Amino acid sequence: MTSSVTVHRRRLRLGAIAAAITALTAGLIGAASAQAEKPTAPPDHAVTAMEQVAAMQPGWNVGNSLDAFGGDTGGETAWGNPLITEELLQTIKAEGYNSIRLPVAWDYEHTGPGPDYTISSERMERVAQVVDWAIANDLQVLVNIHDQMFTKALPDDRENVLAKFNSMWRQIAERFKDYPSELSFESINEPQFPTDTANQDAHTATLNVNFYETVRATGGKNADRLLVLPTWVTNSEQPHLDALKATIDELDDDMIAATVHFYGFYPFSVNVAGVTTYDEATQQDLENTFQRTNDTFVDNGVPVIVGEWGVLGYDYTRGTVPNSPQYGELLKFFQATAHQAVEQQLTLMLWDAGSYLNRHTLEWRDPLLKAYMDSGFTTLSGTASFDSIYLEKAGTIADESLTLNRNGLDFEGLWQGDTALTEGADYTVSGDTLTLTAAALTRLAGDRAYGTNATIEARFSDGLPWAIHIISYDKAQLSDASGTLDGEPWSGWEPCNSSCFAIPTEFNGDQIATMEAKYADGTNAGPHTWTAFKELWATYRPDYDAGTISLTPDFFNEVRDDEPVTLTFHFWGGGTIDYTITKTGSTVTGTTA
Incomplete structure (x- = not known):
């Protein structure tokens, strides 16, 4: 379909190549350049879409705030975050971000009935207030319609869905038509159509084209404002990229960007199917995804915003569970994602619903993770094959080896704090094999109390040092154990209650990597029947402080009565342990092997 707004096609916009390069490089944050001068948002019409999107790098989502619903403040605090403040946005800018994505729920209690579908003035002005704060603090802003529930009915109720969708965008566009180009619009978050999956790309195109024509028709600065179009459910598989590219080609407007989301290789992202490390499959998935997105869009002049990225299993509410994914492997993933985005000229916007920046204190919950995110934009720091060496408490300490991932850097030695370890006596390096001697490990382990006894650093010629933890365990x-599943309501988002089954566990300094579940005949038990390895947190939850491993209702819902299930727990240090559970109605018994 060709847009009727032909006057806006093929506009020639001015912008120096040097400015584009500055936007793409000087705007990329790194651990050593977080306080460096950042490129300002582009003035109206002075840059191309490619340059504007490059200047948005990196971006941050104000997630679970204006996209929430319910509660006393129109939903904004309903999901655990405080109200958005200008101080929050000033913090984000000071931390090196150049743009925010502002997900907004316009429906629910905020939009009236048809035929007008009037958005409440309170909602509109609250969004405008946040946009104003962002622009005043030199942040670009991407505003969307985040609540896609009503658009799911498009295949079955096309006329009413489009009437509402177009009315909402018309009102939003009219309210912001005089705003500068620092504000851009995104059609809709993760469009999906469960009743007609065969035509999901066509339905996505319908929404995108209606959004485009509705916004452009309002005139003013919307005539050539940057508009961002998603693939179906913001999926990055090639057929969906091709479908969106076809839509963009037909619209023939040079101020359009594409958007996809990226949460990594699914088994790694949620710790399922035994993928517990940033392995070759996880790395290949990242590289392939960003490469084909670049090939489809960027190489053809269409910029790309990765509107959400992260890992699905990372959530600060999980308390003492650090291994979804394992922490050092998580650092590798975040660094590599930023690095690949720069390589493929994609702009990243971190999805943060409160897990990364504590919005109550305006401090990063994990500064080291933030540093690795930053690092990847400028330098691929050196790492090692793992971040820990496990020493059996009662065993004889021997030499232990790790493989260095130099990432093109020079290895410069090991340090414990300010003290350099001695090559030869404390460690040796042969090729990429780093070996710590038994003597050094004995000294570092000290009294060999359970848990981390010492942390040393592998330092390289650039980037961040790689921490190596010396851990004693048995x-x-x-x-x-036995117990009754009382059927108390449980959403899966909350802590385990009496609907869970707790296995008393003495971890003795060790931690779980993954869990298998099989029936006696060898078939897989529990959810995800395609794999014996179950999903951490969704099906089992170790609590290292409480000394329990809890099996969730979601696990038991997929377990057959009166058929013993052998659980095999894989530990980072101590191999595997088998445990048998049997469910009979609401009664569960568990026995050691």
């Missing part, structure tokens, strides 16, 4: 001990 094999974990699981105890027999």
Whole structure:
């Protein structure tokens, strides 16, 4: 379909190549340049879409705030975050971000009935207030319609869905038509159509074209404002990229960007199917995804915003569970994602619903993770094959080896704090094999109390040092247990309650990597029947402080009655431990092997 707004096609916009390069490089944050001068948002019409999107790098989502619903403040605090403040946005800018994505729920309690579908003035002006704060603090802003629930009915109720969708965008566009180009619009978040999956790309195109024509028709600065179009459910598989590219080609407007989301290789992202490390499959998934997105869009002059990225299993509410994914492997993933985005000229916008920046204190919950995110934009720091060396408490300490991932850098030695370890006596390097000697490990382990005894750093010629934790452990001990699943309502988002089954566990300094579940005949038990390895947190939850491993209602809902299930827990240090559970109605018994 060709847009009727032909006057806006093929506009020639001015912009120096040097400015584009500055936007793409000087705007990329790194651990060493977080306080460096950042490129300002582009003045009206002075840059191309490609340059504007490059200047948005990196971006941050104000997630679970204006996209929430319910509660006393129109939903904004309903999901655990405080009200958005100008101080929050000033903090984000000071931390090196150049743009925010502002997900907004316009429906629910904010939009009236048809035929007008009037958005409340309170909602409109609250969004405008946040946009004003962002622009005043030199942040570009991407505003969307985040609540796609009503658009799911498009295949079955096309006329009413489009009437509402177009009315909402018309009102939004009219309210912001005089805003500068620092504000851009995104059609809709993750469009999906469960009743007609065969035509999902066509329905996505319908929404995107209606959004485009509605916004452009309002005139003013919307005539050539940057408009961002998603693939179906912001998926990055090639057929969906091709479908969106076809839509963009037909619209023939040079101020359009594409958007996809990226949460990594799914088994790694949620710790399922036994993928517990940033392995070759996880790395290949990242590289392939960004490469084909670049090839489809960027190489053809269409900029790309990765509107959400992260890992699905990372959530600060999980308390003492650090291994979804394992922490050092998580650092590798975040660094590599930023690095690949720069390589493929994609702009990243971190999805943060409160897990990364604590919005109550305006401090990063994990500064080291933030540093690795930043690092990837400028330098691919050196790492090692793992971030820990496990020493059996009762065993004889021997030499232990790790593989260095130099990432093109020079290895410059090991340090414990300000003290350099001695090459030869404390460690040796042969090729990429780093070996710590038994003597050094004995000294570092000290009294060999359970847990981390010491942390040393592998330093390289650039980038961040790689932490290596020296951990003492004994094999974990699981105890027999029995209990009743009382059926208390449980959403899966909250802590385990009496609907869960707790296995008493003495972890003895060790931690779980993954869990298998099989029936006696060898078939897979529990959810995800395609794999024996179950999803951490969704099906089992270790609590290292409480000394329990809890099996969730979601696990038991997929377990057959009166058929014993062998659980095999894989530990980072101590191999595997088998444990048998049997469910009979609401009664569960668990026994050690």
